[in-house]
Amino acid sequence: MLRSYRKALTFVLLTISISWGVAALYFALGGKWRAGDWKAVLFGFVYMWIPALVAIGVQRGIYREPIVKPLGISSSFNLWFLAAWLLPPAIALLSSAISLAFPGVSFSADMSGFIERLASYLAPEQSEALKSQLAAIPMWLFLLSGLIQGLLAGATVNALFAFGEELGWRGILFKELAPLGFWGSQALIGLIWGIWHAPIILQGHNYPQHPVLGVPMMCLFCLLFSPIIGYIRLRSGSVLAAAIMHGTLNGTAGLSLFFLKGGNDLTVGLTGAAGFIAMALVNLAIYFWGKPGEIQ
Numbered sequence: 001m002l003r004s005y006r007k008a009l010t011f012v013l014l015t016i017s018i019s020w021g022v023a024a025l026y027f028a029l030g031g032k033w034r035a036g037d038w039k040a041v042l043f044g045f046v047y048m049w050i051p052a053l054v055a056i057g058v059q060r061g062i063y064r065e066p067i068v069k070p071l072g073i074s075s076s077f078n079l080w081f082l083a084a085w086l087l088p089p090a091i092a093l094l095s096s097a098i099s100l101a102f103p104g105v106s107f108s109a110d111m112s113g114f115i116e117r118l119a120s121y122l123a124p125e126q127s128e129a130l131k132s133q134l135a136a137i138p139m140w141l142f143l144l145s146g147l148i149q150g151l152l153a154g155a156t157v158n159a160l161f162a163f164g165e166e167l168g169w170r171g172i173l174f175k176e177l178a179p180l181g182f183w184g185s186q187a188l189i190g191l192i193w194g195i196w197h198a199p200i201i202l203q204g205h206n207y208p209q210h211p212v213l214g215v216p217m218m219c220l221f222c223l224l225f226s227p228i229i230g231y232i233r234l235r236s237g238s239v240l241a242a243a244i245m246h247g248t249l250n251g252t253a254g255l256s257l258f259f260l261k262g263g264n265d266l267t268v269g270l271t272g273a274a275g276f277i278a279m280a281l282v283n284l285a286i287y288f289w290g291k292p293g294e295i296q
Contacts, residue, residue: 007063008176012192015054015168019047023199033203047200048161051168059172071171072239080236084245085155087228089147089252091282095275096256099268106261109139113261139259146255154248162246163239169193169226170233170242182234182292183227190226194219207265214265221271224279225249231286 026043034040059067067073099105108114111134134142169189177185197218201207206221207214233242249270256270267273286292 004179005176007058008173010062011054011058011168011172011176014058015051016192016196018054019050019196020199022047022050027199027203033200033205044200045161045164049164051196052164052166052171055168055172070175071167072174072233072237073167073171074238075240076238078236080232081238081241081244084229084232084236084241085151085248087232087282088154088245088249089150089255091228091249091275091278092252092254092256092270094281095268095270095272095278096258096260098277099256099260099263099272099274102263102267102274104262105268108259108261110134111139111142111258114258116261117257143255143258146258147252150252150255151248152251154251155244156247158247158251159240159243160247162250163243165193166239166243166246170230171239174230174233174239182230186227186230187223189230190223191219193226194222197222206271209265217266217271220276221279224276224283227286227292228279228282231290231292234292 023043031039031043033043055071056067059065059071100107106113115134137145169192173189173192174185177188179185180188194215197205198215201214201218202211204211205214207217210217229242229245232245233239236242253270256275257268260268262268263272265272269275270278
């Protein structure tokens with residue numbers, strides 16, 4: 001059986017070993033995972049593109065096979081690209097609404113809760129400046145601005161970053177693990193995807209309050225999101241749609257926290273328990289109405 005999945009196994013072992021090695025080197029040299037730090041942004045870009053470079057190396061360099069069609073690189077746009085673009089903010093807003101059902105979580109129109117969450121990333125003077133700026137902006141305008149910026153970034157620069165990952169997860173792995181069936185393949189891809197994140201999660205990415213518990217949380221997040229983005233990849237017929245969805249998810253995830261006060265990084269927001277519930281509902285919709293097994 002392992003022989004049938006040798007290419008996938010080769011890709012996974014190379015991707016994780018190279019990615020973790022690069023991360024270890026970066027952090028050993030004093031690098032930090034800080035929002036807005038140009039060195040962290042550059043490291044993030046390199047880290048996200050390792051799966052793509054390994055996928056190309058395995059597909060072309062080791063197995064001497066074509067890259068474009070087998071890995072789903074297609075610019076034949078269809079309505080599923082639109083779904084890839086608009087579904088992430090819908091999931092983020094749904095997770096925000098679900099968060100309000102958790103004990104100790106409340107709606108914060110002045111965004112004081114959101115500012116508190118950013119406090120660990122900002123200097124005191126930056127926090128005060130942000131409070132002043134937000135006080136002068138109507139709530140609906142800030143939400144609209146965040147939505148538009150997230151959508152624009154998601155389909156452009158974020159998609160470029162995300163394509164580096166997606167050529168691996170929804171490119172070579174999507175193709176090589178297809179014999180496992182839709183749900184089996186997406187579960188395995190999600191688990192691999194989550195484990196791959198471990199070095200940056202341990203540095204505080206997504207779960208700054210709980211970096212160690214954040215590792216299994218990120219694995220669960222990826223397990224739940226993998227069938228959703230995998231379904232878009234399947235329906236659109238293109239890994240580019242998956243890159244847009246991934247990029248837009250990264251760009252609009254903050255919407256899930258804008259107006260929440262209370263809770264922590266394990267419970268509220270898109271990457272917390274509330275987000276898991278929202279994604280589980282989308283997965284149920286795919287299971288009952290999407291029928292992915294019938295269109296493989």
